[in-house]
Amino acid sequence: MSFLEVLYFIIPSAIFYAAPLIMTAIGGVFTERSGVVNIGLEGIMIVGAASSIMFNLTFADQFGDATPWIGLIVAMLFGIILSAILAVAAVSLRADQTVSGVALNMLGLAVAVFTVKMVYDKGQTDSITERFSRFDIPLLSDIPIIGRMFFVDVYATSILAIAVALIAWFIITKTPFGLRLRAVGEHPMAADTMGVNVTKMRYIAVLISGALGGIGGAIYAQAIAGNFGASTISGQGFMAIAAMIFGKWSPIGALGAALFFGFAQALSVVGSSIPYVQDVPDVFLHILPYVLTILALAGFIGKANAPKASGVPYIKGKR
Amino acid sequence: MNKRLINILVPLISIVLGLVIGAIVMAVSGFNPVDGYMALWNGIFMDTYTLGETVRQITPYVFSGLAVAFAFRTGLFNIGVEGQLIMGWLAAAYVGQAFELPAIIHVPLALIAAAVAGALWAFIPGLLKAKLQVHEVIVTIMLNYTALHVANAFIEMISGGGERTDKIHESASLRSEFFESITDYSRMHWGFVLALIAVMVMWFILEKTTRGYELKAVGFNKHASQYAGMNVSKNIILAMVISGAFAGLGGAMEALGTFENMTKLHASTGIGFDGIAVALLGANQPFGVLLGAILFGSLKYGGLNMPSEAGVPTEIVSIVIALIIFFVASGYVIRVALERFGKRKEVK
Numbered sequence A: 001m002s003f004l005e006v007l008y009f010i011i012p013s014a015i016f017y018a019a020p021l022i023m024t025a026i027g028g029v030f031t032e033r034s035g036v037v038n039i040g041l042e043g044i045m046i047v048g049a050a051s052s053i054m055f056n057l058t059f060a061d062q063f064g065d066a067t068p069w070i071g072l073i074v075a076m077l078f079g080i081i082l083s084a085i086l087a088v089a090a091v092s093l094r095a096d097q098t099v100s101g102v103a104l105n106m107l108g109l110a111v112a113v114f115t116v117k118m119v120y121d122k123g124q125t126d127s128i129t130e131r132f133s134r135f136d137i138p139l140l141s142d143i144p145i146i147g148r149m150f151f152v153d154v155y156a157t158s159i160l161a162i163a164v165a166l167i168a169w170f171i172i173t174k175t176p177f178g179l180r181l182r183a184v185g186e187h188p189m190a191a192d193t194m195g196v197n198v199t200k201m202r203y204i205a206v207l208i209s210g211a212l213g214g215i216g217g218a219i220y221a222q223a224i225a226g227n228f229g230a231s232t233i234s235g236q237g238f239m240a241i242a243a244m245i246f247g248k249w250s251p252i253g254a255l256g257a258a259l260f261f262g263f264a265q266a267l268s269v270v271g272s273s274i275p276y277v278q279d280v281p282d283v284f285l286h287i288l289p290y291v292l293t294i295l296a297l298a299g300f301i302g303k304a305n306a307p308k309a310s311g312v313p314y315i316k317g318k319r
Numbered sequence B: 001m002n003k004r005l006i007n008i009l010v011p012l013i014s015i016v017l018g019l020v021i022g023a024i025v026m027a028v029s030g031f032n033p034v035d036g037y038m039a040l041w042n043g044i045f046m047d048t049y050t051l052g053e054t055v056r057q058i059t060p061y062v063f064s065g066l067a068v069a070f071a072f073r074t075g076l077f078n079i080g081v082e083g084q085l086i087m088g089w090l091a092a093a094y095v096g097q098a099f100e101l102p103a104i105i106h107v108p109l110a111l112i113a114a115a116v117a118g119a120l121w122a123f124i125p126g127l128l129k130a131k132l133q134v135h136e137v138i139v140t141i142m143l144n145y146t147a148l149h150v151a152n153a154f155i156e157m158i159s160g161g162g163e164r165t166d167k168i169h170e171s172a173s174l175r176s177e178f179f180e181s182i183t184d185y186s187r188m189h190w191g192f193v194l195a196l197i198a199v200m201v202m203w204f205i206l207e208k209t210t211r212g213y214e215l216k217a218v219g220f221n222k223h224a225s226q227y228a229g230m231n232v233s234k235n236i237i238l239a240m241v242i243s244g245a246f247a248g249l250g251g252a253m254e255a256l257g258t259f260e261n262m263t264k265l266h267a268s269t270g271i272g273f274d275g276i277a278v279a280l281l282g283a284n285q286p287f288g289v290l291l292g293a294i295l296f297g298s299l300k301y302g303g304l305n306m307p308s309e310a311g312v313p314t315e316i317v318s319i320v321i322a323l324i325i326f327f328v329a330s331g332y333v334i335r336v337a338l339e340r341f342g343k344r345k346e347v348k
Helices: A003-033 A041-092 A097-120 A146-150 A156-174 A176-186 A188-193 A198-225 A236-246 A251-273 A282-297 B003-028 B033-045 B048-073 B081-098 B103-132 B136-158 B177-182 B191-208 B210-220 B222-227 B232-258 B271-281 B286-303 B306-310 B315-329 B331-347
Strands: none
Touching (some): A003 A156, A041 A198, A041 B315, A097 B271, A156 A176, A156 A198, A198 A236, A282 B103, A282 B136, B033 B286, B033 B306, B048 B177, B048 B210, B048 B271, B081 B136, B081 B232, B210 B222, B286 B315
């Protein structure tokens, strides 16, 4: 296999594996920038995956090709509902954000598997029939080399994920809403003094992360896994959190990191058929994202600074 | 109402609320909550066999709960108990099957190996926290998944490409004929005695030694401790290492008692994450952790009986546990409610 052929092979699958990570990581950027740590993204992804698969299995006959897309919306709604629990506990009830996030992961997995078992009488669903389909982008796919790398056999969900990352960048850095969001995450008291409603901003941010996390889970389920079981989402949410940190809490950074982690995942899946890569033991490709994140945090890859007020409940009138 | 009573009431009310909502969930899903909870009760206490298995399930929970609680008491949040437990499990399983020694050396050696493996895995976040101020939560989460993949790779290597390690030699096993005979051949093993000892050890370290005092002091206020002449970074690392050793021993319970080998893991064991619930419910006190582990371990094992006896998916137990964590974590509201309630009574 020539080098170019390897690229034709690996780049589309890297983008394919990155899409759910991008979505969820962007959700993570929103909450963390507002000062709420959302460890519960894994649980949110699980619920998103389960709800979209169940919707897909039930309504594939009625909606046909549109089913996976409506599945995304369903997953988004369930993601928002689940994240609302975190919002109430962590923002209003001043619960420890990390602890509530851990509880959210447990709850998400338990509720999803409970429901699946209740409906289908078994722990794993059947495979869905209506998956996301691939298409060639007209004109762009005719460009030599690059066309075949990036614009042939593209999943629309990948385009959606990249678009969401760009929109998130615009919202967070260029709009008054984004400025308020960042202010609330850096110095909530100062923001409060200037008339920004800290509680409201944090609620919105957590709900956005729920929406994007749900969609991320649904993309993984409907494009990659094809069914849902207890181990369908295993560490994807945490890897998205890793991407967010590796991307230094910025949407574009998170996008880049998620693409890179997607690349590592793609290598570990298809690597056995690529020269040189097949000699690398799988385990190194599996742990690469996590190890890189630790190195990034340790400052070996440029110092990453979390939003200052991240993880601290805001209590009015307390210095 | 005095503070002490409130501190006991908050977890109790949380447990009741969790169980009530669990019942509502069952009712809404078309199951009979009474049948469900009866099945749960039977799954814990039905006969000597189930009782023995319940104790077996409680044992690793004590260790993972102690690990989380010890770190909490010293101002650290160790979400990495899961990973440290996996490394301890792997180390104990390896020592158990690789050497042939008399039991009196073999068992302690396997236990020490597990504790050291867990401690080393926790040393990484401790060092990063102490020297580079890296937050331990994210590092430990990342190390959980790293541990999972590393352990799977090791299992494959040790077993020559297989799915599980060989069974450990009998000389390393914690199982005993005595417990088997009184519990109708359950997998109950000596581990629960070790768990009780571990509870005492944690209490002793924290309450009776200078080192424990320093560890707690650093957790309360880093700067004041440094001003008082304590070595802050050394104490942070030591706290993580001790916490990791408890977690590693929890893994040894699975390796030397429950399974007597290690199978490749496709997802987290959950014991480490449940340890957070155990510690939280036990208010991070050693004896509280013991009670928390008894509750959650019993629920987890008893829940396995729910599908066969009442048709309720066993995940309902995880839902109840997650809800209990939410309520304990949001204890602020329960506290406020209790205080208002108390005041009103006084006025009357």
